[in-house]
Amino acid sequence: MSQRAIDAMLPYFRDKFFNPSAPYQPAVEIRRDYQLAKSRIAQAIGARGDEIIITAGATESINLALNSFDGHIVTTAIEHHAVLSVAKARNHTLVPVDSRGRVSVEAVAAAITDETTIVSVGLANSEIGTIQPLREIAEIVGRERARRQQVSSKTPIFFHTDASQGAGQLDLSVARLGVDMMTVNASKVYGPKQVGLLWTAPPVKLRPVIVGGGQELGLRSGTENVAGVMGFEAALTEAVSHRKSTVENLTLLRNKLERLLIDAFPDAILSGHRRHRLASHLHISFAGLDAERLVFALETRGVYVATGSACAANKGTRSHVLTAIGLSDAEADGSLRLSLSGDLDEPAIDRAAEIIIDEVRREYERLETL
Amino acid sequence: MSQRAIDAMLPYFRDKFFNPSAPYQPAVEIRRDYQLAKSRIAQAIGARGDEIIITAGATESINLALNSFDGHIVTTAIEHHAVLSVAKARNHTLVPVDSRGRVSVEAVAAAITDETTIVSVGLANSEIGTIQPLREIAEIVGRERARRQQVSSKTPIFFHTDASQGAGQLDLSVARLGVDMMTVNASKVYGPKQVGLLWTAPPVKLRPVIVGGGQELGLRSGTENVAGVMGFEAALTEAVSHRKSTVENLTLLRNKLERLLIDAFPDAILSGHRRHRLASHLHISFAGLDAERLVFALETRGVYVATGSACAANKGTRSHVLTAIGLSDAEADGSLRLSLSGDLDEPAIDRAAEIIIDEVRREYERLETL
Structure with a gap:
């Protein structure tokens, strides 16, 4: 608050x-x-x-x-x-x-x-x-x-x-x-x-x-x-x-985070409309990964991300939104919902991107060695 | 709170x-x-x-x-x-x-x-x-x-x-x-x-x-x-x-307030069960008085009392509770609902009784001179 x-x-x-x-x-x-x-x-x-x-x-x-x-x-x-x-x-x-x-x-x-x-x-x-x-x-x-x-x-x-x-x-x-x-x-x-x-x-x-x-x-x-x-x-x-400045700031930060993640993982899927989209939102899917494992890996390093909407109390079901936009099960299950708050700044975004890239890489490497 | x-x-x-x-x-x-x-x-x-x-x-x-x-x-x-x-x-x-x-x-x-x-x-x-x-x-x-x-x-x-x-x-x-x-x-x-x-x-x-x-x-x-x-x-x-001590304290204070008011106005009507009653509650009716005038007179002197339940947003109707227990309209309209909170003490009760007695007397006197 x-x-x-x-x-x-x-x-x-x-x-x-x-x-x-x-x-x-x-x-x-x-x-x-x-x-x-x-x-x-x-x-x-x-x-x-x-x-x-x-x-x-x-x-x-x-x-x-x-x-x-x-x-x-x-x-x-x-x-x-x-x-x-x-x-x-x-x-x-x-x-x-x-x-x-x-x-x-x-x-x-x-x-x-x-x-x-x-x-x-x-x-x-x-x-x-x-x-x-x-x-x-x-x-x-x-x-x-x-x-x-x-x-x-x-x-x-x-x-x-x-x-x-x-x-x-x-x-x-x-x-x-x-x-x-x-x-x-x-x-x-x-x-x-x-x-x-x-x-x-x-x-x-x-x-x-x-x-x-x-x-x-x-x-x-x-x-x-x-x-x-x-x-x-x-x-x-x-x-x-503060709406105008909030949106400007969030857009800058979100676009930077998006660019850093896509540069690192060109095959990742961005969801949501390119233009008609909330500045706070970045939804990215790493097909084949287990997003829940990523959540746990990231939280220990101070990056809190979600896999879907937190508004539903019953877990364990696939997001109806991701199904509706046509993501495959493998894509949906590897999806992170990144929400930016207004008090973030560029260094925080750089650090978050670094940690996310690191953990996603680690997960892909783990899967390759299985 | x-x-x-x-x-x-x-x-x-x-x-x-x-x-x-x-x-x-x-x-x-x-x-x-x-x-x-x-x-x-x-x-x-x-x-x-x-x-x-x-x-x-x-x-x-x-x-x-x-x-x-x-x-x-x-x-x-x-x-x-x-x-x-x-x-x-x-x-x-x-x-x-x-x-x-x-x-x-x-x-x-x-x-x-x-x-x-x-x-x-x-x-x-x-x-x-x-x-x-x-x-x-x-x-x-x-x-x-x-x-x-x-x-x-x-x-x-x-x-x-x-x-x-x-x-x-x-x-x-x-x-x-x-x-x-x-x-x-x-x-x-x-x-x-x-x-x-x-x-x-x-x-x-x-x-x-x-x-x-x-x-x-x-x-x-x-x-x-x-x-x-x-x-x-x-x-x-x-x-x-704190329930036990709260009830003991409230009972002492409520009974004192009740006694002081009844001593001053022996014709006032006490409502509610004598024995099966919340210790915090004192309901007293001064038949013929306008309780709403009393509320306003008392509030300027720091005593906040109610005329009925505050839980109903629509005002101006007579309390269904007082009707149900058989009070006449004149009795109901002259009713004060006094609720005691746990942080009161005897001097506060003495002072409240003094002010209520004073204002009720003033109202009765005003009505006599009309």
């Missing part, structure tokens, strides 16, 4: 711990602080405070968004497990992606039926970093909505995106993205875990998943996570204000 | 912020810390770590417990809004309580039908502090379960309690309480907001409300709130280890 986020939270753990629904003045002030923080969070995505619902993270936001409407769901084969889990319990279509992880706008259009109520496409993929053409998909959804109005259909259709992955690097203006619902997670912008938001455009009528005291406009009950929202606000506004 | 809880959380905001599902060693250590904290939380209620699901607070736990089973719900008229909201969306019976807020075990037994799958009775009431006879209700549920087995009925019946209110003062051993499911909230034991647990006995099969990455044994998805659970564990174990 960013130090600013932690500092923003601390007062609300002690002196300002009042329940924002309590009637006395100090509690009323907490309520005001909370509402103000929500307004600032909303501003960061070009929205109003009363258009966002605070949840316990992206997974809950996604469940709330997608379960608010019955009917058919259109989504992609490389979405977050939360989207896929909700979709798979329903009538749904998984639109495939190309080898770079981009969804085709035409395929989305073709998947929409008269019963489709939700189109959900993540802004950027967590494993390979590919950024999706949300604006164009929004136009498709808008055209379908207009068509239904013309034929007097009462079935609504809304476009949801999980923007958690891109929040620190991409423009999150809901108007420019063209979405009707958007999920954002605090921990992906160096805010606290288990805090997120769901933004909805005014025509969207949510159906609560969790009922009770009627907090969050009756759409998500439970005593407000005041400290968490303070941390989210601090982290998100910090991320937005 | 207790300082111990805050101190327990802080390391997990920075150095130990890894996602517990990530594969590298520091993340694996976080996973171990998290599991160990869950085990200790479970120990505090006499359970095992793999029997508890961590949620974003009591409201979510209650929704998860009650929505896991279709069928008829038996609960009481004075439950938390989360229980009432879920029940009211379903076939349900609200068992009344007596003037002291106690539910009759016979009334619960009479309300159970062949379709009843859940009996949910809170351990103690948040407004008037009355403690319910859970053990006896558990026996009723147990007898009904045995009867169904004899007639080969396949309809399950489980006993759930929201024990959030009593957690710092009462024995929470699930075996001794005799319940099948129990909700506990962290913030009620001076832990963080938006953290809670649902314990279930092994035969209970939960149906997840939030799906995705499969965390919490697949029953509640979302990246784990590691810091929050550390705070919960520290706060709960601290509360349990």
Whole structure:
């Protein structure tokens, strides 16, 4: 977490711990602080405070968004497990992606039926970093909505995106993205875990998943996570204000790391779109190697890398993203997901590249001697 | 929040912020810390770590417990809004309580039908502090379960309690309480907001409300709130280890405050059970006064009191608890809910009583001159 986020939270753990629904003045002030923080969070995505619902993270936001409407769901084969889990319990279509992880706008259009109520496409993929053409998909959804109005259909259709992955690097203006619902997670912008938001455009009528005291406009009950929202606000506004320099720095470092690794291993496979890709992401596959062995070898030397998304608790299964982009099993099993954080610098990247190259070589040599 | 809880959380905001599902060693250590904290939380209620699901607070736990089973719900008229909201969306019976807020075990037994799958009775009431006879209700549920087995009925019946209110003062051993499911909230034991647990006995099969990455044994998805659970564990174990002295101290102080107020206003009405009542709670009604005016008068003098439960975000409605125990509208509208915290002492109580007596007198005098 960013130090600013932690500092923003601390007062609300002690002196300002009042329940924002309590009637006395100090509690009323907490309520005001909370509402103000929500307004600032909303501003960061070009929205109003009363258009966002605070949840316990992206997974809950996604469940709330997608379960608010019955009917058919259109989504992609490389979405977050939360989207896929909700979709798979329903009538749904998984639109495939190309080898770079981009969804085709035409395929989305073709998947929409008269019963489709939700189109959900993540802004950027967590494993390979590919950024999706949300604006164009929004136009498709808008055209379908207009068509239904013309034929007097009462079935609504809304476009949801999980923007958690891109929040620190991409423009999150809901108007420019063209979405009707958007999920954002605090921990992906160096805010606290288990805090997120769901933004909805005014025509969207949510159906609560969790009922009770009627907090969050009756759409998500439970005593407000005041400290968490303070941390989210601090982290998100910090991320937005540094976005440009963060992306410049990450792009420079990521491209350098990519070049060093590809120079050393020209046969390694880079995944993710060359241009439409998060600056923080580098996905590289060493066919034939065991990526899990690499993880353990690298961690002892201070380089922490992942093999897939860390968002799924059940391990031992191959990444659905890598399968969807067409990697062979041998390529998928030899894949490293390298994520760069904003506090890295060139010497750190040089050192990381050196260690990774060294360990990958050692693994290849070990395999040759078997 | 207790300082111990805050101190327990802080390391997990920075150095130990890894996602517990990530594969590298520091993340694996976080996973171990998290599991160990869950085990200790479970120990505090006499359970095992793999029997508890961590949620974003009591409201979510209650929704998860009650929505896991279709069928008829038996609960009481004075439950938390989360229980009432879920029940009211379903076939349900609200068992009344007596003037002291106690539910009759016979009334619960009479309300159970062949379709009843859940009996949910809170351990103690948040407004008037009355403690319910859970053990006896558990026996009723147990007898009904045995009867169904004899007639080969396949309809399950489980006993759930929201024990959030009593957690710092009462024995929470699930075996001794005799319940099948129990909700506990962290913030009620001076832990963080938006953290809670649902314990279930092994035969209970939960149906997840939030799906995705499969965390919490697949029953509640979302990246784990590691810091929050550390705070919960520290706060709960601290509360349990000081429970006896806390209750002794609170009883002394609450009884003194009660005596001082009743000596000054012999006509005031005390609500809640005389013997089966939380030591922290004092509920007093001054018929004819406007309690909200009192709240504002008292807060300027540093005494923070409530008029009802702070757990409901929608204000302006009369407390369902006070209606259920038979207070008249004039009595309910003149009611103060005084909650004592463990860090108070006798001089503070003397001073609070003096200020409350002074302001109540002033209000009565004002009304006389109208």
